Amino acid sequence: MRDACPACGHEQALILLEGSDRLYGTTDRVFQVVECQACQLIRLHPWPSSSEVRQYYPGGYWFVPDQDAVSRLEEAYRRFVLRDHVNFVSRALRDVASDGRVLDVGCGGGLFLRMLNEKGHSVVGLDFALGAAGAAWNQNRVPSACGDLKQAPFAPESFAAVTMFHVIEHLFDPVGYLEAAHQLLRPGGRLIVQVPNAACWQFLLLGESWNGVDIPRHLINYRAHDLEILLDRCGFHVLRTKHFSLRDNPAGLASSLAPSLDPMARRIRRMPEAPGTRMAKDLAYLGLVAASVPFTLLEAACHAGSTVMIEASKKE
Ligand SMILES: [Zn+2]
Numbered sequence: 001m002r003d004a005c006p007a008c009g010h011e012q013a014l015i016l017l018e019g020s021d022r023l024y025g026t027t028d029r030v031f032q033v034v035e036c037q038a039c040q041l042i043r044l045h046p047w048p049s050s051s052e053v054r055q056y057y058p059g060g061y062w063f064v065p066d067q068d069a070v071s072r073l074e075e076a077y078r079r080f081v082l083r084d085h086v087n088f089v090s091r092a093l094r095d096v097a098s099d100g101r102v103l104d105v106g107c108g109g110g111l112f113l114r115m116l117n118e119k120g121h122s123v124v125g126l127d128f129a130l131g132a133a134g135a136a137w138n139q140n141r142v143p144s145a146c147g148d149l150k151q152a153p154f155a156p157e158s159f160a161a162v163t164m165f166h167v168i169e170h171l172f173d174p175v176g177y178l179e180a181a182h183q184l185l186r187p188g189g190r191l192i193v194q195v196p197n198a199a200c201w202q203f204l205l206l207g208e209s210w211n212g213v214d215i216p217r218h219l220i221n222y223r224a225h226d227l228e229i230l231l232d233r234c235g236f237h238v239l240r241t242k243h244f245s246l247r248d249n250p251a252g253l254a255s256s257l258a259p260s261l262d263p264m265a266r267r268i269r270r271m272p273e274a275p276g277t278r279m280a281k282d283l284a285y286l287g288l289v290a291a292s293v294p295f296t297l298l299e300a301a302c303h304a305g306s307t308v309m310i311e312a313s314k315k316e
Contacts, residue, residue, distance in 0.1 A: 100160020110136025
């Protein structure tokens, strides 16, 4: 018997594909990706247990620069491509009172929050990984806590905005997280959520090779429409939707086509590389990312981008 659909409870599902951990190679176990026959939500099957899932998140799952020249270049690149995210959130904050704090859930090494802070916003980070929360403070001077949003030590209605970039597709309980965010937001506060969009052309064309499926870390593969329904159910009103992100869409296509060049995957797999090889692979990857820009822009212009970012407000 199959696990029931987490959205509607229906048990019948169509198998879309099968695969294993293509990007980080943490396991050889084969999983299915299935589509609920009642509500069409796409999910991983079976869901790993919460203890099993931990082994699929190797250490160093966030970006922390070393002091060498290549890392400094990488940080400059990351700052450049993160401007989309910073601008999207800044615009949301302009429409609310701009003096409020911003909470980034799944803050990683904290570079995004540092950039938002440089624009004058007060910021706080939260991450499951102690190493990430520590790096956010040590590398980027971003105050951050380690833990679960549902038990986070923050006062209700104390944030102007809560951001979750590439978080909820990893969660066993996205509803609990979104409801926790709802309680932490002050009236009129904004939630900004970004996920891979399973209604993109890349998924149709590449199937299991599309890195947005990310077996076995992505438990639910949302289409933009699924996310809108989920947000509505959790008390949010969708205000704005964006299908292109400079950080994620072109790099996502590059990593789908050449996962062995993906810099994060190479770091996590601890591939021994001479400095020259590392530089050559970084440049090849960068070239592939640049070559991916036109296709990913076209896909997004047709509302089938490989990520979707949504700004939503609390329903009054
Ligand atoms: Zn369903």
